[in-house]
Each structure stands twice: as structure tokens, then as C-alpha cells.
Amino acid sequence: MEEQFAKIIESIGEDLNREGLVDTPKRAAKAFKFLNNGYDKTLEDVLNGAIFSAETEDMVIVKDIELYSLCEHHLLPFIGKCHVGYLPQGKVLGLSKIARIVDMYARRLQIQEKLTKQIADAISLAVDAKGVAVVIEAKHLCMMMRGVEKQNSVMTTSVMTGIFRKSISTRSEFLNLINR
Numbered sequence: 200m201e202e203q204f205a206k207i208i209e210s211i212g213e214d215l216n217r218e219g220l221v222d223t224p225k226r227a228a229k230a231f232k233f234l235n236n237g238y239d240k241t242l243e244d245v246l247n248g249a250i251f252s253a254e255t256e257d258m259v260i261v262k263d264i265e266l267y268s269l270c271e272h273h274l275l276p277f278i279g280k281c282h283v284g285y286l287p288q289g290k291v292l293g294l295s296k297i298a299r300i301v302d303m304y305a306r307r308l309q310i311q312e313k314l315t316k317q318i319a320d321a322i323s324l325a326v327d328a329k330g331v332a333v334v335i336e337a338k339h340l341c342m343m344m345r346g347v348e349k350q351n352s353v354m355t356t357s358v359m360t361g362i363f364r365k366s367i368s369t370r371s372e373f374l375n376l377i378n379r
């Protein structure tokens with residue numbers, strides 16, 4: 200990957216030998232690897248067995264999980280927040296694991312719609328929930344610093360499964376609790 204970054208830097212007319220750029224291919228490769236480290240993980244790794252029995256059947260919500268991903272079209276960041284809710288039926292997830300699931304899928308080349316669905320599907324699978332709700336609000340740098348150059352537009356995507364899809368009151372409770 201370092202060699203490829205060296206070629207990219209040269210191809211924009213830069214001098215790879217100048218002081219500030221000598222180590223840049225190495226740094227850029229390390230950074231790009233980190234930004235895409237979701238490919239090295241599986242749902243099983245991320246959960247690490249942290250699924251607990253619980254009698255509760257009330258809604259669990261984790262909101263404002265910060266999210267950094269790269270769009271698969273331009274390799275530019277999209278940045279925002281993810282809100283997750285689920286209705287358990289006997290099993291709950293370790294709290295941090297929800298954010299870890301978000302990160303695992305965000306740290307891959309993505310479009311926001313697919314990312315939203317992957318998070319919902321993973322939580323649904325992990326705890327066999329009665330329903331899962333995921334909302335992502337994000338700004339896409341490919342729309343801000345290039346292309347159409349719109350600075351204020353926010354993309355909102357949502358996936359509602361099970362009871363969140365069927366019951367308007369459950370969906371409303373979730374949306375109220377995440378302040379939407």
C-alpha cells in the first residue's frame with residue numbers, strides 16, 4: 200500500500216523526496232489501514248460473548264454514537280451520529296458492544312444506507328431482539344469539499360425492524376427518546 204500511495208502522490212506532481220513527504224506513503228498506508236480496520240473483525244470477535252440474560256422487555260437505547268466512515272465512491276469521510284434502539288426478549292448486549300458494532304461496519308468502505316442496515320441486522324442477530332431501530336445522521340465530505348459543494352446538508356437514514364416497523368407507538372417512543 201505504501202508503494203501505491205507513493206505513486207498517487209507523485210501523480211499529482213509532488214516531490215516525494217521533500218522533507219514533509221518522505222514518510223508520507225508509510226503514514227498514509229497506516230492511516231488508511233486503520234480507517235478500514237473493520238474488515239479484520241467479525242461480529243463474533245466484536246461481541247466477545249457479552250450477551251447477558253435479562254428479564255427486561257423494555258426498550259434499550261444508545262444514542263449519539265459518533266461515527267466516522269469512508270464513502271465507497273470517493274474514499275472521502277462521512278461523519279455523524281448513530282442512534283440505536285432495540286426491544287429485548289430475554290437477552291441484552293454489553294453496552295459498549297453496540298458502539299463496537301457501529302465501528303466495525305463504519306470502518307469499511309460504505310454507503311450510509313448499507314451501513315445502517317448492517318448495524319440493525321447485526322444487533323438483531325446478536326440478541327434475537329423483538330425489533331431494532333437504527334438512525335444515522337451524517338455529513339458527507341464528498342458533497343462538501345468537492346462535487347456539489349453543499350456545506351449544510353445532512354443525510355438521515357433509518358432502518359426499523361420487527362416491532363419498530365409494525366408499531367407506530369414503539370417507533371414514536373424511540374424517536375422521542377433520541378429527540379427527533
Ligand SMILES: Nc1nc2c(ncn2[C@@H]2O[C@H](COP(=O)(O)OP(=O)(O)OP(=O)(O)O)[C@@H](O)[C@H]2O)c(=O)[nH]1
Nearest residue numbers: 270271272273309310311312339341342345346347
Ligand atoms: N446513496 C448514497 N449516495 C452516496 C453516499 N455517499 C456518496 N454518495 C453519492 O454517490 C454518488 C456518486 O455519483 P457519480 O455521479 O458516480 O460520481 P460523481 O461524478 O463524483 O458525483 P458528484 O458527487 O455528484 O460529483 C454521488 O451522488 C454521491 O453524493 C451514500 O452514503 N449514500
Ligand SMILES: [Zn+2]
Nearest residue numbers: 270272273341
Ligand atoms: Zn462520496
